[in-house]
Amino acid sequence: MLRIRNNPNLNICPDYVSEVFANIRAQLVNENTTEVQAMQLLRNIWEANNNAIKVLWQRQVDEDEEQEEQRQRLDKEEQERLNQERINEEEVACKEERKKNKHKFIPILEAGIPNDPANTPCSYALKKLDKGDYVELWYFTNDGLDEANLKKTIDDDAMILSTLADRSTVWVSSASTRSACAVVNDEDLPFEEFCQVCPRFLKTIEEADWPEDRVRMMAHFWMNIQVHKFCALRDPLAQKTLLVYQAEQRRSWHAAAKFISKLPIS
Structure with missing residues (x-):
């Protein structure tokens, strides 16, 4: 179906009195129809045609509005989905962060200055x-x-080469070897x-x-x-x-x- 480009509600009926339409008026004039009646007939035909176009125009406007509302609804749903995905990803990342660095997120306790020395093993x-x-x-x-x-101050996770009893070497963490002689x-x-x-x-x-x-x-x-x-x-x-x-x-x-x-x- 062809789209109507212009709003028919803004159309203005042509001036059928002008000389431009003289030939058309002449074709309608006969013993039963005067020139004035011919001009009115042309206006009636134009208005009937324009009214039919108005109906099609309104239907087109309604369909466009419905399609636009549906598009906006789909866009909104898609945006909400993307936002929820982002929130879920942030929650997962936050949980992983809390899991990896749980001491970082421990609530601050209201406590006084400790009197006992801190005993923290390696x-x-x-x-x-x-x-x-x-x-x-x-x-x-x-x-x-x-x-x-x-x-x-030494990075406990740093990897160093260690020699085994069979003279082979293996990568181990520095923390596992640096105190071995003292244990x-x-x-x-x-x-x-x-x-x-x-x-x-x-x-x-x-x-x-x-x-x-x-x-x-x-x-x-x-x-x-x-x-x-x-x-x-x-x-x-x-x-x-x-x-x-x-x-x-x-x-x-x-x-x-x-x-x-x-x-x-x-």
Whole structure:
């Protein structure tokens, strides 16, 4: 259907009295029709035709308005969809940011100036605990904490080449090797230091979101060690026996937990 270009409501009826239409008027004049009647007939024909065009024009205007409203509605829906996608992407990115850097988003607590010194083990030990892996208690001794404080400016995630026993080399994090020469096995710790690090270790695994039953298990285990009758004996081997026992049991527990975690779920 051809589109109407001009608004017929603005059209003006031609002046059929003028000489321009003299020939047309003459063709309509006869014994039953005067020249005046012929001019009126021409006006009536024009108006009837123009009225028909007005109807088509209004229909065209209505269709155009409907199409424009539909286009605007679709544009609005598309814009809302894009906005929602952007919001969803920002929420996902924000969640990832909070997940990666959760300490950055922890609410600021209204607390006074702490009186106790901050005890922060090295990131190597913290990462092991985050995974639930075994880590030596030495990292929570005064020497271990001092080591972490002295070298905290070194990037723990920096990768360095390490030589294995078979002379092969492998890339490892600097944090996993820089204190290796100083680390003392649990069974070789002085009993006083063992008693000192237990509360620090328990606090750290709580902050690492270890399950409460695991934390209680470790606390109960170490409490039984520290109140055992061997602690009061003069024989130095007595306390050494307790340290060897707790070291072996803790290593065995981690090994068993890791083995069970790899079993297929039935």
